[in-house]
Amino acid sequence: MTPPPPGVRRLPTLTGLRFAAAALVLLGHLNLSPAFVPPARIAVSFFFVLSGFVLTWSARENDPLRRFWRRRFWKILPNHVVTWGLMLAVVAVSGLPASPALPPGATPPASAVANLALLHAWFPATTLLSSVNPVSWSLCSELLFYALFPAILPLVLRIPARRLGVAAAAVVxxxxxxxxxxLLFSGPVHVPGSPGMPVSQYWFAYYFPPSRLPEFLLGMVLARMVHSGLLxxxxxxxxSLGIGVLLAAATAALxxxxxxxxATIIPVALVVLGAAAMDVxxxxxxxxxxxxxxxxxxxxxxxxxxxPVIVAYNRLVGGPSRAAIGVAGTxxxxxxxxxxxxxxxxxxVERPLMWRFGSGRAFATSRDTVRALAKSGPARL
Incomplete structure (x- = not known):
């Protein structure tokens, strides 16, 4: 198989699938049904795999570290800071907690600062993990990925094309x-919706940034596969159907x-691989x-x-809304x-600041990078 055409610069199918994943997270937090919570977690896994894929696909040969990190900073930090401030204001005005895992009341200053600095997911404390904007924990993992990516990319590029399948299996x-x-962790049990699971176990398997690094690495390897001609x-x-089947089986048996x-990492990888192949x-x-x-x-x-939108709505009209139009209507x-x-x-916020300070060229692949990736030769399948 031959490498993808150098003119392939954008991957719109993967962009569209990002909305599907974000919508699953939204459904998981609307409290419509507990059935939406497991798919929301898988959506985050998809984001991590996609992050590794996109950064590798759009890597620029001889790109200065300062320029790379500047683009990453302006991609995530403005939205994070704005929503962090918005959630603090909503919690202060409404008196409602940012997450059901937290008690009502003002956010402790130390927790707020840790959340703003994106350090809170490194510690197994519920008051930190769910502090301020509870979904921002995933950005802690993204910052780790960005910090390590310049060091990991040369290693991934050295993998011979014929060995990429073995590398993907190892990351799985x-x-x-x-x-x-x-499962080796122990400690106090206090995880809403997870009776009997210690906080430390939930934290290590879900929140702890190094624990999510294999998903990011898998995305990097998948990008190499597509560059090497695997379409x-x-x-x-x-x-996607495979994700649902395996998730249901794992929920019942594991x-x-x-x-x-x-449990779903292989079909998640296949979704990314299949979508990228469609675009190429x-x-x-x-x-x-x-x-x-x-x-x-x-x-x-x-x-x-x-x-913050959900918390504000619940405080203002949540009760009357559910009584008038029902849970689904709300x-x-x-x-x-x-x-x-x-x-x-x-x-x-996001687009103007990214274009002004971060170049705004997500998904752009330089011809130099395509040539560098192609040096490994076509994939032998």
């Missing part, structure tokens, strides 16, 4: 070792720790329509802004408000 094994290691015609529907990422081959689908891609472009803003209204807030955050 590492993903499974994370929940196995989590499977699997699409995204069949792997400890909760394994449902965070390990120029396949049209629902996921790369203009409207879907737009929703994908605001997905990061949606991910960060929906918690969920629809909330989803609409979250989308509008996400558009505003993307339009007036």
């Amino acid at each position: 094994v590492l993903t499974w070792l994370v929940p196995v290691a989590a 499977p015609r699997i699409g995204v529907t069949v792997p 400890p909760l720790h394994f449902t965070f990422a390990a 081959r120029g396949v049209r689908s629902f996921w790369n329509l203009r409207a879907t891609v737009f929703l994908g472009e605001i997905s990061f803003a949606l991910y960060l802004v929906h918690p 969920g629809l209204v909330l989803a609409t408000l979250c989308l509008l807030a996400a558009w505003a955050l993307h339009r007036f």
Whole structure:
């Protein structure tokens, strides 16, 4: 198989799928049904794999570290700071906690500072993990990925094309070792919705940034596979169904720790691989329509802004709304408000600051990088 054409610069199908993942997270937090919570966790796993893929796909040969980290900073920090401040204001005014795991009342200053600095996921304390904007814990992992990426990329580029499958399998094994290691932890039990699980186990398997590194590494290897000519015609529907089947089986047969990422990591990887292959081959689908891609472009803003919108709505009209239009109707209204807030955050904060200070060229692949990646030769399958 031959490498993808050098002119392939954007991956709109993967962008559209980002919205699907963000929507699953939103559904998990709307309290419509407990059934939406496990898929929301898998959506985060998808984001981590996608992060590794995108950074490797868009890597620029001889890119100065300062320039790389500047782009990453301006990509995530403005949205984080704005939603951090918004959530603090909503909690202060409403008196409602930012997360059901927290007691009502003002956020402790130390927790607020740790959250702002994106250090809170490094410690197994519920008051830190769910502090201020509770979804920002994943950004702690992203910062670790960004810090390590310049050192890891040369190692991934040295993997011979014929060995990429072995490398992917090894990373999948590492993903499974994370929940196995989590079972060794003990301590106080206080995890809402997870009776009997110590906080330390939940933290290590789900929140602890190094525990999510294998998912990011898998994304990097997948990007090498596509660059080396692996373009499977699997699409995204069949792997997505595989995620549902394996998640249901793991929920019934395995400890909760394994449902965070390990049980579904292979079909998640196949979704990323199938979507990228569709874009390289120029396949049209629902996921790369203009409207879907737009929703994908605001997905990061949606991910960060929906918690303060939900808390504010619950404080202002949550009770009367559920009584008047029901749980489903309230969920629809909330989803609409979250989308509008996400558009505003993307339009007036994320996009202008990224273009002004961070170059705004996500998904762009330089020809030098394509040539460097192609040096490993076509994949031998």
